[in-house]
Structure formats: structure tokens, C-alpha cells
Amino acid sequence: xxxxxxxxxxxxxxxxxxxxxxxxxxxxxxVRRRLLADLADYYQFxxxxxxxxxxxxxxxxxxxxxxxxxxxxxxxxxLLGGPLPGIETLLARLARRLRLALxxxxxxxxxxxxRQTCAGLLGRFEQVxxxxxxxxxxxEPACFRQVLAYLALxxxxxxxxxxxxxxxxxxxxxxxxxxxVRGPEEVARxxxxxxxxxxx
Numbered sequence: 242x243x244x245x246x247x248x249x250x251x252x253x254x255x256x257x258x259x260x261x262x263x264x265x266x267x268x269x270x271x272v273r274r275r276l277l278a279d280l281a282d283y284y285q286f287x288x289x290x291x292x293x294x295x296x297x298x299x300x301x302x303x304x305x306x307x308x309x310x311x312x313x314x315x316x317x318x319x320l321l322g323g324p325l326p327g328i329e330t331l332l333a334r335l336a337r338r339l340r341l342a343l344x345x346x347x348x349x350x351x352x353x354x355x356r357q358t359c360a361g362l363l364g365r366f367e368q369v370x371x372x373x374x375x376x377x378x379x380x381e382p383a384c385f386r387q388v389l390a391y392l393a394l395x396x397x398x399x400x401x402x403x404x405x406x407x408x409x410x411x412x413x414x415x416x417x418x419x420x421x422v423r424g425p426e427e428v429a430r431x432x433x434x435x436x437x438x439x440x441x
Contacts, residue, residue: 242343242400243341243366243402243403243428244345244402245347246404247404247405248402248423249324249359250321250322250324251322251323251324251325252321252322253319254273254320256319257317257319257320258276260319261304261312261313264312264316275303275305282300282303286373287347287348287372288378289372289373289376293348296350300313314350317350318354321358325425328428329362331425334439335432335439340367341366342366342388342391343370344370344388345369345370345372346372368391370384370388375387379403379408380407380411380412381411382411382415385411385415386415397417397418400417400420400432401419402419402422402432403419403420404423405421
């Protein structure tokens with residue numbers, strides 16, 4: 242079971258901050274401070290409990306400057322990069338002999354973006370789970386339990402790979418072999434440590 246951002250694809254808040262700093266004429270450090278001051282709206286958006294237009298308005302209020310939709314979208318989508326180098330080869334090898342699932346905290350706007358830019362990569366996964374469709378987000382146990390129910394496996398038979406310590410801890414409490422990783426090299430090392438061959 243894989244996380245998406247930071248494990249499979251590149252993510253960078255700095256790109257979003259830079260785009261919105263330019264759009265609002267605020268200093269980048271001020272944009273970052275205001276965005277991170279209260280994450281409740283982000284979490285609601287990731288649970289699918291807020292519509293995109295409302296989220297855009299709330300981000301504008303956070304920044305103290307309204308953002309035109311095109312300026313918002315440029316910054317919001319800039320958070321997401323492409324597949325991390327080496328991950329496509331690694332997933333192709335793993336998919337030949339293992340069941341792979343993806344579990345990501347995401348939102349409808351980002352989902353539309355990465356489902357296009359990573360379409361080929363996503364085909365390696367048997368199932369893709371997105372928080373905004375599930376009505377819950379990691380590290381809430383309900384997210385992990387939905388995927389475990391689909392896999393129909395005991396938690397101890399599932400490796401979970403994420404770059405967020407809180408999510409790894411939550412998966413570990415449910416009995417999964419959870420490992421903190423960032424990028425394909427750390428994924429490979431973690432799986433080898435669990436006895437999973439990742440070579441040809």
C-alpha cells in the first residue's frame with residue numbers, strides 16, 4: 242500500500258507559495274505563514290466535505306487577497322510534480338508479483354491533475370483510494386480499514402509506505418508493516434528489509 246505524494250510523485254509547497262506570492266504581491270514567507278496557520282479547511286477539502294469554489298474563496302481569505310481562479314489553479318496545481326525518478330521501473334517490477342494499492346490524501350482538483358499526468362503509472366495499482374472520495378483522510382483509521390477490507394488481507398500481510406510519520410504510525414497501530422520512506426530508493430530498501438525482492 243503506497244502513499245502518492247513524496248513516495249510516487251514529487252510534491253513541493255514551495256512552488257505553490259512562489260506562484261501565489263507572485264499573484265498576491267505578498268512575500269513568499271508571508272504566503273507560507275498564512276497558508277499553514279490553520280489546516281482545517283485543507284483537511285475538509287481532502288475529505289470531500291467542501292466544494293472547490295468554496296475552498297478557493299477560503300484560500301483567498303487566508304491570504305488576505307482574493308485570487309482569480311486561473312491564479313489559484315496555477316498555484317494549486319504547481320504543488321504536484323511528476324513521477325519521482327526510478328519509481329516507474331520499481332512499480333513495474335513489483336506489480337509483476339505483488340498486489341499494489343494506492344492510498345492518498347488528496348482533493349478533487351489535484352485528483353483531476355495527477356490522474357492525467359500519471360495515467361500510465363496508476364495502471365500499476367490494482368486500486369487507487371483517494372481521501373476526498375472516501376470521506377476520511379489519513380491518519381484516520383477508517384481510511385486504512387477501507388483499503389484493508391478491499392484487499393481482504395490481515396494487516397500484518399500488508400506493507401504500508403508513506404513519507405508522513407503520523408500516517409506511518411497510524412498504519413503500524415493497525416498492525417501493518419509500516420515504513421517511513423521518501424522516493425523509490427527508500428521504498429526499495431524498506432521492502433528489501435521486509436524480505437521483498439525488488440530486483441529484475
